[in-house]
Amino acid sequence: MNLTSFPGHRRATAAQHLAAALLGGALFSPAISADYSSFKFSPETPYYVEDNKVDFGTYNGFRRYHSECHTCHGPAGMGSAYAPALMKSMEVLTFDQFVEVVINGRTGMDQRVMPGFASNLNVLPYISDLYAYLKARSDGVVGTARPPNFPKVKP
Amino acid sequence: MTLMKNQIVLVVVAAGLVYYVGDRAGQQRTDAAAPPAAAVAATAPTPAGDGSAAAPTAKPQLAVASDFAQASLTELQNDPNIWVMQNGNYASTRYSALDQINAVNAKDLQVAWTFSTGVLRGHEGGPLVLGDVMYVHTPFPNKVFALDLNNDGKILWKYEPRQDTSVIPVMCCDTVNRGLAYAEGKIFLYQADTTLVALDAKTGTKLWSVVNGDPTKGATGTAAPMVVKDKVYVGISGGEFGVRGYLTAYNTADGAQVWRGYSMGPDSDTLMDPEKTTHLGKPVGKDSGTATWEGDQWKIGGGTTWGWYSYDPELNLVYYGTGNPSTWNPNQRPGDNRWSMTIFARDADTGMAKWVYQMTPHDEWDYDGVNEMLLVEKEIDGVMRKLLVHFDRNGFAYTMDRLTGELLVAEKFDPVVNWATHIDMDTGRPQVVAEFSPAANGEDVNTKGICPAALGTKDQQPASYSPRTGMFYVPTNHVCMDYEPFQVSYVAGQPYVGATLSMFPPEGKDHLGNFIAWDAVKGEIKWTIPEKFSVWSGALATAGDVVFYGTLEGYLKAVDAKTGEELYRFKTPSGIIGNVNTYTHNGKQYIAVLSGLGGWAGIGMAAGLTEPTEGLGAVGAYSSLSDYTQLGGQLTVFAIPN
Numbered sequence: 001m002n003l004t005s006f007p008g009h010r011r012a013t014a015a016q017h018l019a020a021a022l023l024g025g026a027l028f029s030p031a032i033s034a035d036y037s038s039f040k041f042s043p044e045t046p047y048y049v050e051d052n053k054v055d056f057g058t059y060n061g062f063r064r065y066h067s068e069c070h071t072c073h074g075p076a077g078m079g080s081a082y083a084p085a086l087m088k089s090m091e092v093l094t095f096d097q098f099v100e101v102v103i104n105g106r107t108g109m110d111q112r113v114m115p116g117f118a119s120n121l122n123v124l125p126y127i128s129d130l131y132a133y134l135k136a137r138s139d140g141v142v143g144t145a146r147p148p149n150f151p152k153v154k155p
Numbered sequence: 156m157t158l159m160k161n162q163i164v165l166v167v168v169a170a171g172l173v174y175y176v177g178d179r180a181g182q183q184r185t186d187a188a189a190p191p192a193a194a195v196a197a198t199a200p201t202p203a204g205d206g207s208a209a210a211p212t213a214k215p216q217l218a219v220a221s222d223f224a225q226a227s228l229t230e231l232q233n234d235p236n237i238w239v240m241q242n243g244n245y246a247s248t249r250y251s252a253l254d255q256i257n258a259v260n261a262k263d264l265q266v267a268w269t270f271s272t273g274v275l276r277g278h279e280g281g282p283l284v285l286g287d288v289m290y291v292h293t294p295f296p297n298k299v300f301a302l303d304l305n306n307d308g309k310i311l312w313k314y315e316p317r318q319d320t321s322v323i324p325v326m327c328c329d330t331v332n333r334g335l336a337y338a339e340g341k342i343f344l345y346q347a348d349t350t351l352v353a354l355d356a357k358t359g360t361k362l363w364s365v366v367n368g369d370p371t372k373g374a375t376g377t378a379a380p381m382v383v384k385d386k387v388y389v390g391i392s393g394g395e396f397g398v399r400g401y402l403t404a405y406n407t408a409d410g411a412q413v414w415r416g417y418s419m420g421p422d423s424d425t426l427m428d429p430e431k432t433t434h435l436g437k438p439v440g441k442d443s444g445t446a447t448w449e450g451d452q453w454k455i456g457g458g459t460t461w462g463w464y465s466y467d468p469e470l471n472l473v474y475y476g477t478g479n480p481s482t483w484n485p486n487q488r489p490g491d492n493r494w495s496m497t498i499f500a501r502d503a504d505t506g507m508a509k510w511v512y513q514m515t516p517h518d519e520w521d522y523d524g525v526n527e528m529l530l531v532e533k534e535i536d537g538v539m540r541k542l543l544v545h546f547d548r549n550g551f552a553y554t555m556d557r558l559t560g561e562l563l564v565a566e567k568f569d570p571v572v573n574w575a576t577h578i579d580m581d582t583g584r585p586q587v588v589a590e591f592s593p594a595a596n597g598e599d600v601n602t603k604g605i606c607p608a609a610l611g612t613k614d615q616q617p618a619s620y621s622p623r624t625g626m627f628y629v630p631t632n633h634v635c636m637d638y639e640p641f642q643v644s645y646v647a648g649q650p651y652v653g654a655t656l657s658m659f660p661p662e663g664k665d666h667l668g669n670f671i672a673w674d675a676v677k678g679e680i681k682w683t684i685p686e687k688f689s690v691w692s693g694a695l696a697t698a699g700d701v702v703f704y705g706t707l708e709g710y711l712k713a714v715d716a717k718t719g720e721e722l723y724r725f726k727t728p729s730g731i732i733g734n735v736n737t738y739t740h741n742g743k744q745y746i747a748v749l750s751g752l753g754g755w756a757g758i759g760m761a762a763g764l765t766e767p768t769e770g771l772g773a774v775g776a777y778s779s780l781s782d783y784t785q786l787g788g789q790l791t792v793f794a795i796p797n
Binding site: 062063066067068071072113114115117119120121122123145146 | 320321323324325326395601637639641643644646649650651652653654655656657
C-alpha cells in the first residue's frame, strides 16, 4: 500500500498531481482504508493523504476556499495585489494564529484588508477543513486542482 | 470561479438614502454662449472616404467639454468626432462613422501618445472624449483625469475620491470600473463603494453625490452609468453576496432618486403591471417577481445589474439584463427564480417594466444576463423591425423585437455550447441537457465538461455592430468547466456562493477565446479569429470597414470588417480588458484603448500566479498569461502619421 499519511512525510510529485487531476472524480467513492478510518484532525496532523486521495475535511477545505477565499487570495492561494500569498503564510502560521486572523481579520498596509469571518457560517464551522487544505497546499501535498477524496467517515 | 461580476446588494435603502448636495459653485453654466454640439458637429471636418485626412483648419475652437452642455445626448451621440458614452451611443453599437483610418491604411497606424494611470489592477471601460478634453478613469480608488488634448495630454484636473478600503474584499473579480458618463456639463462617476458622484466637467468640482447601496451588505459599484434626458441610471453589483439587484434613476441636477426597479420582489418593487407588463407577449401576472421563489428567498435573490444599459429614444425604453440568482447552488433555491437572468425593457421616465424575457430560468451555471443589448433596425421576413440583439453568457445569441419582446432568433454563437440543445421558440426556455445539469445531478456532485464555463461564451466585454457590413463583431470566451454545488448559509456582507468550479479549454482545443463576426438575422457565425486567451476587451467597428479589439496578451488589433483579415497589431504594455474607442482632434482620427490586465479573466495573472497546474482550472488555463504580459494601467492612443 502506498501510504503517505501526514504532512512532511513526502511531497507529491508533479506526475502524481497529474494523475490525481486526471482521475479526479472518476474514483469518487474509494474504499475507506483502516488507516483513514482512524484519522482525526489535529493541528499537528491536519490532513491525511493516501494514494493521492485526501481526507474529506481537506477536500471540503478545497471547496470552501474556492467559495469564500479565492476572490482575494487567488485561485491557487498565491495572493494578489491586495492579499498576501497564503502558501507562504501557511509556512509560518500556527493553527491558533490562523484561527485568530480568520475570526478577527487584519488591517495591513496599503490597500490590504482581511475581513473578519467570525459571523460567516460558511467559514467558521469549517475552519479546520480550511486549515487542512491550505496546509496541504503549502506542503505541496495537493495541487491547485480538485483533489480526489475519501468519503466522509462517520464519527 | 469567482465571481465575475461585480455584485451588489442593497437590502436597505429606501429610507436610508444618504445623499447630499455638495459645493454647487462650479455648477453654473459659465459657457452658455458656447455653440451647441450639433452645430459643432456640422462644422467639423468631414472625414474623406478615401482615407486621406480632412483639412484640420475648419475645426472651431472647443475649449472644454462643458461647451457641449447645451446639447442633448441624443444629439451628441451622432457626432463621430467625440466619444460621449462608453458604448458610443444609446444603441450600444460601438460603431463610429469616422473613416480616415480604413482597411487600406490601417497597417500604417502608430502610437501617437500614451498616459499612465498610476493604478494597477484591471482597467475595464475606456475614456470619454468631448472636444479638446479626454476623461480617463481608473479601477479602485476610481481616479478621474481630465486631459487637455491641445497640450499633449496635460492634466487639467484630477479627482480622487476617498473610499474605505473595506469595499475591496466584497468586490468580486477584481476592483474594476467600466467607465464614466457625461451629460449637461457634468461627468458622472460610479465608485466602488456605490457612491454616484457628479463632477463639473470643466473644473472637476464635486457638485453632488448620492449613495446607491451598502457595501457592508456586499453591494458595490462597477458599471458605467447612463444618462437619459434629466436622469442618470446606475445598477448594483454583488450577486455573489446575495444582493437583490435593482436599477435606480437619479435626477442629474441634484441626485434626488426618481425611481428604483428591483429585479425580484412584489410588483411595487419590480415596477411591474401584472396585466400590461409582458413575458413573450403574455401578461406576467401578479407578483411574478416572488411567485417563482420559495418563501423569502427573493430578498437575497441576486439578479444584480452590473452590466450595460441601452436606450431607444423613440420608444423611450431603457434595456438591460439582470445577473445570476444567489446562491450558485441551484438546489437551495427551487423554481424559475424570476426575474434573475432576464432582459428588462423599462420606461425611462417611470421605470415601469414594459416587457421582460428570462433567458436562463433557474440558473445552474452562473450565466448572468447582464451583457449589452445592441439596438439595430433590420429586415426580417420582408419587414423592417426594431431589434434588440444580445450575446448572452449562456452561449446563445438572441434577436428580439425590442418593442414587444418577441423572440425571433436564438442560436449558439460557439458550437461547443452543450448545456442546452436549443431554445424552444414558443416558451423561450432552453432545453437543458441532463448530463450537464448540476441541479439534476444534485449537491456534492461534480458535473463535468459543461460548456460554456461560468464566465460565459461572452462576458461583459461589449460587442460592436457595423451598419455597413450588417455584421456584429463579438469578443468571446472559449472555456468549459466542472461545477460542484454545495450547501451554504446566507450571512449579510459575506460571500454567498455555494459552488466550486474548474475551468479549461473545450476538449481538443488549445485556445481560450475567439473573435467572431455574427449574422443576427440568420443566427450564423460569418468568420472566426481564434485567440490564445479569452477576448475581454470591447470591440469597435468604423465606417473605414476596420474592426478593432484588444487581447489579454496586450495586443491592439485591427482587422478587416468584411473578412476578418488582420491589418495591424501593436503590443501595449499590459493585457487589454478595456474598450476601444475613436475620436478626432483637430480633424485627425485617433484610436484609444486602456491596457491593464485584471478583471475576471486576469485573476490568475493579477494574483501573480506562476505555478504550473494540472491543466484543470482557470488558473491552469490562464497561467501562461504571465509569459506574455504583466499588470499595468496605461492609455495608448493611435493615429496614422501625417
